[in-house]
Amino acid sequence: MSKRKPVRVVEAPVAAERDPRPPVEAIRAAAFTQFAERGYPVVTVRDIMKACGLTQGALYNHFKSKDELLHDIIASTQGELERICQQAVAGAGDDSRAKLAAFVRVYVVRHCRLRVEALVANREISWLGAERVADIRRSRRAIRDIVVTILTEGVQRGVFDPPQVDGRRDLKAIAMALLDQCTHVSMWYGPGGQLGEEQMAKLYADMALRAVGAKPQ
Amino acid sequence: MSKRKPVRVVEAPVAAERDPRPPVEAIRAAAFTQFAERGYPVVTVRDIMKACGLTQGALYNHFKSKDELLHDIIASTQGELERICQQAVAGAGDDSRAKLAAFVRVYVVRHCRLRVEALVANREISWLGAERVADIRRSRRAIRDIVVTILTEGVQRGVFDPPQVDGRRDLKAIAMALLDQCTHVSMWYGPGGQLGEEQMAKLYADMALRAVGAKPQ
């Protein structure tokens, strides 16, 4: 009888077949799944390697440390997110409403479809060492600034009329509110629900446009 | 030189004076701060007890385990939240718009003012053992259902006209979107910002009313 009750919300993986992919990819994939299901600090290097049919030591042929592995996973998710957000806005023409709608739709579809990736990138970031957390935070800020820019522009052009409090607007707060909303679909969306990914995205885009007081087109 | 790099985003506490409060309270308070700053799995029992000027062993005179301590902290925050949400809605008269506005305002003010409590309750819940997580989830569902009820009622009475996708409404999704938005103010709100707590609450209530298409009163 063990004295220490293991901190395990989900069980550690049973030994698996050797993953046929190149080891770096196999490790990344296994780590990703484990982090998503159980959280970085309670996933051991042994767990990860067992899940792709290797032993602990082999990790260090491909990554410098467990910390680097986490950063590698989060950074690739986050970079891709930033890229598709920029792309969506750039491809939406010059109308602020179209830009905001395009942004929200792409953002929500991605957070539904790749909800596990999003979850890990958002939840596990705090375990990254200080040096490695900086570029992730920069990317997040960049995404927020995309939204702030769209809002600012829309207000200037008179197509948005976002709520004011005591006569003042706080576009940064509104941008954060919209982003929080969209980001956290990934926490509860499941394909079994009433709406599909695209429908969910449309719903969120509608709500966002209403929230910022978009004039009818 | 240690071989194991400690998973520490924030340093462990230095030894502290003995907390003058009754030990149960002192432990709860110290644990709460530690969990908020560094996350449940990396906070050790030694850390908690050092922070209130006791030694590890003394914890077990007051709590059965580290897990029970976490549950105790989260449950009290969550219970109080559920209580004030019900109260807010009950005290808002019979108009659906007033109910939704009252709910959002109370919810946001609380998440600004007690943002650390909210953060712990939301972030650390996943470390709770299966038995202890059930009642927290029930309380969360109850809060969501309050919102769903307000929305359903408002739609029936014709004072809300929330977005539809493909001719259908998903009020549960809309309720989740509103709640996600409000909950996560606690992740970034700081008293240094442009808006105070009450102003933030008013902003969020405005956005919520707009999002659900509330007719002017």
Add this chain to the structure above:
DNA sequence: GGCCAATGTGAATGACCGTTCAGGGGCTTC
């Protein structure tokens, strides 16, 4: 003073952690 219960101490227990490293197999290239 003696007794009791509540509460604190700190060593001990048995386990697991990330990381290192000596050894060894199985390629390709000569």
Add this chain to the structure above:
DNA sequence: GAAGCCCCTGAACGGTCATTCACATTGGCC
């Protein structure tokens, strides 16, 4: 078939973990 390289194994290292326990210490009450 030898050499060289890449990659894997699994034991070992130095450490930390939650929890238990035999043993103080405390303060109230007779």
